[in-house]
Amino acid sequence: MADVAARAGVSRALVSIVFRNQPGASQETRDRVLQVADEIGYRPDSAARLLARGRSRALGVLFTVHQTFHADLVEGIYAQAEHHGYDVLLSATAQGRSEAKAVEALLSHRCEAVILLGADATTADLDVLGQRTVAVSVSRRMPGSLIDFVHSAEGKGVRQAMDHLVGEGHRRIVHIDGGRGPGSAERRRAYRAAMRRHGLEAEIRVIPGNHTEESGIEAGRLLVAERDAGEPLPTAVLAANDRCAMGLMMALARSGVEVPKEVSVIGYDDSHLSHLMPVGLTTVRQDAGLMAEHAVGFAVRRLENKTLEPQEAVIDPKLVIRDTSGPPREV
Amino acid sequence: MADVAARAGVSRALVSIVFRNQPGASQETRDRVLQVADEIGYRPDSAARLLARGRSRALGVLFTVHQTFHADLVEGIYAQAEHHGYDVLLSATAQGRSEAKAVEALLSHRCEAVILLGADATTADLDVLGQRTVAVSVSRRMPGSLIDFVHSAEGKGVRQAMDHLVGEGHRRIVHIDGGRGPGSAERRRAYRAAMRRHGLEAEIRVIPGNHTEESGIEAGRLLVAERDAGEPLPTAVLAANDRCAMGLMMALARSGVEVPKEVSVIGYDDSHLSHLMPVGLTTVRQDAGLMAEHAVGFAVRRLENKTLEPQEAVIDPKLVIRDTSGPPREV
DNA sequence: TACTCGAACTAGAGCGCGCTAGTAGAGCGC
DNA sequence: GCGCTCTACTAGCGCGCTCTAGTTCGAGTA
Structure with a gap:
């Protein structure tokens, strides 16, 4: 920076002004500074900038490498963050890299806010995080939590799916649940409620x-093993x-189940x-773009106005009927 | 940091020593400092640290959100980087976020090296990048380039696949190429060579x-349209x-092609x-873990010993035969 | 002429750390 | 007693930038 200033015949402060696109420099000086900078390959050091400015204007995003839906969300977050003038720092959980480690990495890089995609942590953990920084949880419901929260209306999505199945004539409907995964508890609950509502209480079955x-x-293998033992498959x-x-x-295809x-x-x-599989998958669509928009929006609003209450956005999901659902055989 | 020092009754320098795990502090002081830090939630600021130290010990990784193979590579890179004591900064290309933009982000965060997963840039672009920083390209072959390079032996992989197909009795073998994508040129070449070697020169066909x-x-639609027009499908x-x-x-399944x-x-x-699809995909395995190991290894070696020649690692791929390949119908 | 004012620019402090050079004090041999 | 070494610790500069509080200067105004 000092080099640029010297070569352009101005002070360092002015170079700073030019690079921050702030008023206080004439157009011709701007051009000269930028040209000199280009010549000697100068580029502002974001570490020093961050240090001096006191804020990073960076949003940290915690995601999971292999979770394909996270890729959709990340894409949306990049776009939204740019729109609000924020940087994005990615940190992934992967095998051998725990969520805690990934979050630490984000915090030590002084992200102003952390967006957690389907976090695996407990409510207490998140509240602690929420004390330390601005945090938004996407997908994972945090009842009574202090942090902001974006999720889809799990109940509605499941209800649509169940209504579709029952409408086609299905009765033996099994649910493979998502364990401690984000949204799983709500979906499980909605599944049970829908079964009850359709008078199928006796058929309720949740496979962990x-x-x-x-x-x-695993679930497929279990079901096939049961069939081989004489029990009927779910429809x-x-x-x-x-x-x-x-x-x-x-698993079903391997065992010849169509x-x-x-x-x-x-x-x-x-x-x-899911729409690029050999057979189009009937699924409940969560609008990743919209979720990303809300998540970034929440984070930014918190950052610009510290004193907000916990925010929550609920996105309506929509059943997309493709090729993997149809009437049951028996009907 | 000053707070921690004051509360622990020591100087800031000593706190620094403790956090860097350097000799020069007694065990009891260490414990005290760490405890105090924990109490007030202090954590070293990596921006300031970077600035003071002059180096970030961070490797930048450029990847593409939806490229599933990149997820495998990223996972491996995290593990290797940690092993070498380096941080990882991810930057993704996505819709609306060009490769250039993603690389700029990495550079402005002062990554010491950049690992490009299947970069889309030209050799010239990469050489320019290689001048500015240490760069390693994974997958994309950079002939005559100055930067380091990790790829799999595309020729060998394609040859194995072709030998397998010809061995099963196939003759009308079509190749959908990867355009300007990494490794595509080599694969295309190897496909042509293999066809020629098997006396199938007349059957050579590359679909862009x-x-x-x-x-x-698209390629599937094209082939099906041709079949409907009376031409035979490739086998x-x-x-x-x-x-x-x-x-x-x-596309084939949608049109009833088995x-x-x-x-x-x-x-x-x-x-x-690929091994989790409803039907196991016969494919050429590239060992992501090994590629990650080499990529990180190259970057680190460059960083610790500036004066190295361009390095190159060639990983042998291996054909994995699953359910999507078999003898042609006519045989 | 004397002044005000805004645009263009500069000096210099300070962001949170790492690092070098240094000090204090304990232990040791002679 | 002295000098020596070793461990445990500290003072304070500087990393590359931003930002506040200026200064300079030419144009406009009374």
């Missing part, structure tokens, strides 16, 4: 699972999410891949 | 494509990568999802 393909595969399965649904379909002929499958998320 | 599901869908397709293969299979009965499909990457 999570949000990975593996859990779908429809509501999976924890799209990935789980994919795993399930793989979808949707013998078993209908419904996913959740409408992640980027 | 890229590394997305969409390109697979096997070598796709640009797994995502392209998935798109292709979707895989592998009518058409065998082979992908490339063995990305996380």
Whole structure:
């Protein structure tokens, strides 16, 4: 910076003004400074800038590498953050990299806010985080939590899916749940309620699972094993999410069970891949773009106006009927 | 930091020593400092640290949100970077966020090295980048480039796939190429060479494509349209990568073309999802973990010893035969 | 002429840390 | 007693930037 200032024949302060696009420099000086900077390859150091300015204008995003729906969200967050003039810092959880570690990384880089995509932490953990910084949780419901929260109306989504299945004539509808995953508790509850509402209380069955393909595969194996032992297959399965649904379909296909002929499958998320599968997956669409917009909006509003109450946005999901659901065989 | 020092009754310098885990402080002082820090929620500011130290010990990684194979690589990079004591900064390309923009973000955060996963830039662009910083390109071949390079032996992988197909009796083997995507040129070349070697020069056909599901869908539609116009379908397709293969299979399934009965499909990457599809995808495995190890290793070696020649690692890929390939119908 | 005023620019402090050079004091041999 | 070394600690500069409080200067105004 000093070099640029010297070569352009101005003070460092003026170079700073030029690079921050602030008033206080004539157009010709601006041009000269920028040209000199370009010549010697100068670029402002964001660490020093951050340090001096006292704020980073950066939003930290915690996501999971293999969670395809997170990719959709991240894409939306980039766009929204840019719109609000914020930087985005990504930190991923992965095998061998815990959520806590990923969050630490974000905080040590002085993110002003942290957006958690489907966090795995407890409410207490999040509240602690919320004390330390501005935090927004996407998907994972945090009852009574202090932090902001964006989620889809899980109940509505599940209800639409269940109404669709029952409307097609299904009765033996099984739910693979998402364990401690975000939104799972609500979906589980909505599944039970819908079954009851349709007079199918006796058929309620929840198979424990999570949000990975593996859990779908396991559930599929379980169901096939039961069939081989003489029990009837369910006629429809509501999976924890799209990935789980994919795993399930793989397991079923391997055992020669046809979808949707013998078993209908419904996913959740409408992640980027779900409409690109060999067979279009019937699923509940969560609008990633809209969720990203709210998440970033919440974070920004908190940052500009410290004294806000916890905010919450509920996005209406929408059932997308594709090829993996249809009437049951028996009907 | 000053607070911690005051409360612990020591100087700021000592707090610094404790947090850097350097010799020069007694155990009891260490404990006291750490305890106080924990109480008031102090955590070193990585921006200030970076500024003072002059180096960030951070590796920048450029990836693409929806490229599933990148997720595998990122996972490996995190592990390797931690092993070498480096931080990882992620920057994604996405819709509305160009590669140049993503790289700028990394550089302005003063990454010491940049690891590009399947970069889209030209050799010249990369050389310019290589002048400014340490850069490693993964997958994308940079002939005559100054920057380090990790890729798999594309030729070997394609050859294995082609030998497998020809061995099963295929002759009409089409290749959907990856356009300007990383590795595509080599794969295309190897495909042509293999066809020639097997005396199938007359059957050579390359359909232009890229590394997305969409390109697979398009190619599938094209092939089906040709069939409807009376031309024979190819008996096997070598796709640009797994995502392209998935798109292709979707298009074929929609049109009632059975895989592998009518058409065998082979992908490339063995990305996380390829063995979790409803039908296991025959594909060429690239070992993401090993590639990550080399990429990080190269970057670190450059950083610790400035005067190295361009490095290159070639990883042997391996054909993984699953359910989408088999003998052609006519045989 | 004397003044006010705004645009264009500058000096210099300070952001939170790391690091070098230094000090204090304990332990040791002679 | 002295000098020596070793451990435990501190003072204070500087990293590259932003920002506040100026200064300078030419144009406009009474």
